[in-house]
Amino acid sequence: MNDVVVTGVGAVTPLGIGATTLHERWAAGICGIEDGEGRCREFVATEHLSVKDARRADRFTQLALVASIEALADAGWGDALPYDAGRIGSIIGTGIGGIGTIELNDRAMFDNGPKSVSPLAVPLMMGNAAAAAVSMRHGLRGPAFGTVSACSSGADAIGTAVRAIRHGDALAVVTGGAEAALTPLSRAAFGALDALSKIGISRPFDARRDGFVMGEGAGVLVLEDGEAARARGARILGVVRGYGATADAHHVTAPHPTGQGAAAAITRALEDAGAAPTEIVYVNAHGTSTPLNDRAETIALKTALGEHAKAIPVSSTKSAIGHLLGAGGAVEAIATILALRAGLIPPTLGWAERDPELDLDYVPDRARPLDLADGQRPIAISNSFGFGGHNAVLCLEAT
Amino acid sequence: MAEHSSEQIEKVITDSLVSFGANADDINREAELTALDIDSLDLAELSQIIEEQFGVELTSGDVAEIATVGDAIDLVAERTAGA
Numbered sequence: 001m002n003d004v005v006v007t008g009v010g011a012v013t014p015l016g017i018g019a020t021t022l023h024e025r026w027a028a029g030i031c032g033i034e035d036g037e038g039r040c041r042e043f044v045a046t047e048h049l050s051v052k053d054a055r056r057a058d059r060f061t062q063l064a065l066v067a068s069i070e071a072l073a074d075a076g077w078g079d080a081l082p083y084d085a086g087r088i089g090s091i092i093g094t095g096i097g098g099i100g101t102i103e104l105n106d107r108a109m110f111d112n113g114p115k116s117v118s119p120l121a122v123p124l125m126m127g128n129a130a131a132a133a134v135s136m137r138h139g140l141r142g143p144a145f146g147t148v149s150a151c152s153s154g155a156d157a158i159g160t161a162v163r164a165i166r167h168g169d170a171l172a173v174v175t176g177g178a179e180a181a182l183t184p185l186s187r188a189a190f191g192a193l194d195a196l197s198k199i200g201i202s203r204p205f206d207a208r209r210d211g212f213v214m215g216e217g218a219g220v221l222v223l224e225d226g227e228a229a230r231a232r233g234a235r236i237l238g239v240v241r242g243y244g245a246t247a248d249a250h251h252v253t254a255p256h257p258t259g260q261g262a263a264a265a266i267t268r269a270l271e272d273a274g275a276a277p278t279e280i281v282y283v284n285a286h287g288t289s290t291p292l293n294d295r296a297e298t299i300a301l302k303t304a305l306g307e308h309a310k311a312i313p314v315s316s317t318k319s320a321i322g323h324l325l326g327a328g329g330a331v332e333a334i335a336t337i338l339a340l341r342a343g344l345i346p347p348t349l350g351w352a353e354r355d356p357e358l359d360l361d362y363v364p365d366r367a368r369p370l371d372l373a374d375g376q377r378p379i380a381i382s383n384s385f386g387f388g389g390h391n392a393v394l395c396l397e398a399t
Numbered sequence: 400m401a402e403h404s405s406e407q408i409e410k411v412i413t414d415s416l417v418s419f420g421a422n423a424d425d426i427n428r429e430a431e432l433t434a435l436d437i438d439s440l441d442l443a444e445l446s447q448i449i450e451e452q453f454g455v456e457l458t459s460g461d462v463a464e465i466a467t468v469g470d471a472i473d474l475v476a477e478r479t480a481g482a
Contacts, residue, residue, distance in 0.1 A: 050420055051418075051419075051420035052419065052420030052436060053420075055418075055419070055420065056440075115447070115450070116451075118444065118447075119440055119443035119444050119447065120440065120444065123440070
């Protein structure tokens with residue numbers, strides 16, 4: 001079975017435009033959250049897309065398109081695709097889809113009747129819109145669809161893309177996640193659920209954490225069959241070594257208190273990777289800053305990795321950009337690969353007060369050089385867990 | 400229903416096409432909609448705007464007959480005059 005390699009990455013996040021920007025600013029301790037939200041303030045769609053492409057896309061799709069353009073360029077895919085278009089897929093996850101479009105059209109219908117609903121409403125709001133737009137933009141004619149598993153959608157998209165390549169359905173897949181749910185309805189809805197931080201601060205694993213901070217953005221990776229990528233002389237950023245997905249079958253919003261489903265997903269990802277727990281040198285945590293997640297995730301890490309869990313750095317990208325929901329897993333996979341490549345683990349920003357139950361090394365204060373022993377390989381896991389009890393874990397190695 | 404001047408109709412249609420992403424400099428009566436990259440979804444939106452502005456309902460059959468910007472202006476002018 002061939003390996004699946006990462007040859008390009010692209011991201012639009014509250015820290016700015018670009019995957020490198022995400023890594024550099026997070027590692028520098030910069031937080032992209034303002035006024036209690038992680039908005040992509042630097043993102044203006046028409047600076048990157050034509051008027052036509054921009055208005056044919058909900059914001060979540062615009063973010064995915066711009067991240068995909070960066071990822072394909074980063075992969076060295078010039079004007080011509082490196083493989084037959086029918087062997088290149090587009091698999092992009094989202095937690096919610098075009099909720100901004102839904103809200104605008106619902107308001108129009110309420111105010112002015114059904115005839116005021118836009119003909120663009122359906123193509124903009126559908127959850128597969130980002131996958132479709134990325135396929136059309138780049139002429140990708142292989143498997144194209146969205147994945148939907150709330151906040152693990154992005155990680156599940158990548159895992160599904162890996163499977164598609166390993167199975168031979170595709171030689172390459174443009175994959176990731178996108179979300180743009182900073183809208184009145186979704187704010188109110190997450191607020192009603194009591195999931196959001198009342199103080200508007202994302203400080204995962206800290207004793208004072210009180211909920212997550214919503215964010216928006218997109219992360220897109222170009223994954224290729226390793227053999228095909230090497231044959232075309234591609235620069236290889238890393239390898240998706242393994243993927244594990246499980247469900248808690250416990251509660252629609254609360255994680256299982258012992259983190260058993262999450263631990264099982266980590267174990268499956270490691271088995272898929274053929275990696276021992278002791279080979280893991282970094283954990284990019286789901287780390288939402290909610291009381292329940294961070295506790296259950298800590299237990300899950302100790303269950304799956306054993307004593308080794310205490311010996312390795314664990315940090316949460318959400319401390320710098322908030323919770324990007326369905327985009328989170330993809331953006332965080334990119335952040336993980338870039339951290340491993342740079343040999344620099346960005347910190348869990350804002351972590352200062354230890355919760356007595358949470359006893360791992362959460363990389364407080366500042367970025368930390370990755371300390372690899374002789375011959376040790378830079379292998380990490382990136383966790384994503386979603387409402388509904390979804391657990392998706394990626395095992396990633398930098399090259 | 401009030402009759403609308405050809406200039407009014409032309410302005411609404413031109414502004415709509417520009418808002419859909421067509422280049423304003425390329426728009427004239429003879430311009431083919433396909434050359435302006437105006438497709439069926441744009442025409443569905445245009446129909447909605449025309450109905451809102453002029454009270455004229457265009458069916459998908461009507462819209463399918465439109466090839467140029469001039470066709471669109473003339474069709475709306477004819478319908479508003481006849482209404």
